Amino acid sequence: MAKTSARTDESRGFLAAWWPDQARDATQSVLVRYDRAMTKHSAGQVPVAAVRVRPMAERDLGAVAVVERASFANGWPATAFAHELANNGLARYVVLERTDELPPQIIGFAGLWLMVDEAHVVTVAVAPAERGKGYGRLLVHALVLLAEAAGMNEATLECRVSNTPARGLYREYGFYEVGTRKAYYADNREDAVIMTTEAFASAPFRTRIEALEQKLEALLPGAIAGMDLAAG
Numbered sequence: 309m310a311k312t313s314a315r316t317d318e319s320r321g322f323l324a325a326w327w328p329d330q331a332r333d334a335t336q337s338v339l340v341r342y343d344r345a346m347t348k349h350s351a352g353q354v355p356v357a358a359v360r361v362r363p364m365a366e367r368d369l370g371a372v373a374v375v376e377r378a379s380f381a382n383g384w385p386a387t388a389f390a391h392e393l394a395n396n397g398l399a400r401y402v403v404l405e406r407t408d409e410l411p412p413q414i415i416g417f418a419g420l421w422l423m424v425d426e427a428h429v430v431t432v433a434v435a436p437a438e439r440g441k442g443y444g445r446l447l448v449h450a451l452v453l454l455a456e457a458a459g460m461n462e463a464t465l466e467c468r469v470s471n472t473p474a475r476g477l478y479r480e481y482g483f484y485e486v487g488t489r490k491a492y493y494a495d496n497r498e499d500a501v502i503m504t505t506e507a508f509a510s511a512p513f514r515t516r517i518e519a520l521e522q523k524l525e526a527l528l529p530g531a532i533a534g535m536d537l538a539a540g
């Protein structure tokens with residue numbers, strides 16, 4: 309443990325001397341979290357995950373735009389996310405970043421709107437090179453935890469009928485299809501499938517979430533425990 313602290317102190321000294329303020333602040337916050345996680349890890353409590361979910365911040369928008377452009381043919385511009393973060397009190401956005409790289413690299417994001425008692429999933433995206441590793445699942449899991457913590461009863465979303473990966477992911481999380489919106493997407497007039505969950509409090513949903521939590525914990529050890537969903 310002492311060895312770990314010495315190494316991170318040394319890193320902080322290096323960073324303080326060479327890095328611009330913003331990168332230094334972001335990196336120091338990661339190092340502090342890393343120290344905390346290592347303390348728990350040494351105590352045998354929680355493994356240290358290589359990825360972390362945390363609230364999206366304005367400084368993330370450049371990296372978010374890169375993932376957005378790679379994920380959606382007609383994606384949002386960075387200004388739309390900036391507007392959401394600054395002005396939409398009902399919106400909650402998270403990013404997924406690799407913490408085994410310094411500075412941490414954003415490889416995904418997700419967001420929802422808190423609509424009275426129903427969470428509306430607005431977006432989920434994982435950088436193409438990082439897909440198929442369970443990160444989409446981790447992001448949807450984070451959205452469910454966020455929605456539950458905000459007092460929502462269930463979640464709903466729209467998805468392109470042709471989006472097989474996303475529909476598979478949402479189905480895994482208990483979203484089932486309740487209808488379609490004809491010609492919903494302006495670019496190609498594609499239909500949207502409307503998907504919704506059972507009530508979060510219902511026994512089937514609880515059973516599903518607990519099983520998914522175990523599956524995720526086995527796939528990405530420490531990633532759920534390491535989530536920071538406090539704001540955003």
Ligand SMILES: CC(C)(COP(=O)(O)OP(=O)(O)OC[C@H]1O[C@@H](n2cnc3c(N)ncnc32)[C@H](O)[C@@H]1OP(=O)(O)O)[C@@H](O)C(=O)NCCC(=O)NCCS
Nearest residue numbers: 379432433434439440441442443444445467473474476477
């Ligand atoms: C949808 C998306 C977020 C999935 O991310 P991911 O990190 O690859 O997903 P995961 O590795 O966590 O996969 C979770 C589940 O999703 C489903 N899934 C993922 N990729 C799939 C594919 N190519 N075909 C079918 N199902 C797939 C599977 O059910 C998978 O579970 P499994 O691994 O046990 O089979 C990703 O493909 C993406 O960013 N797509 C572009 C953006 C997008 O369409 N977002 C959704 C908007 S509605």
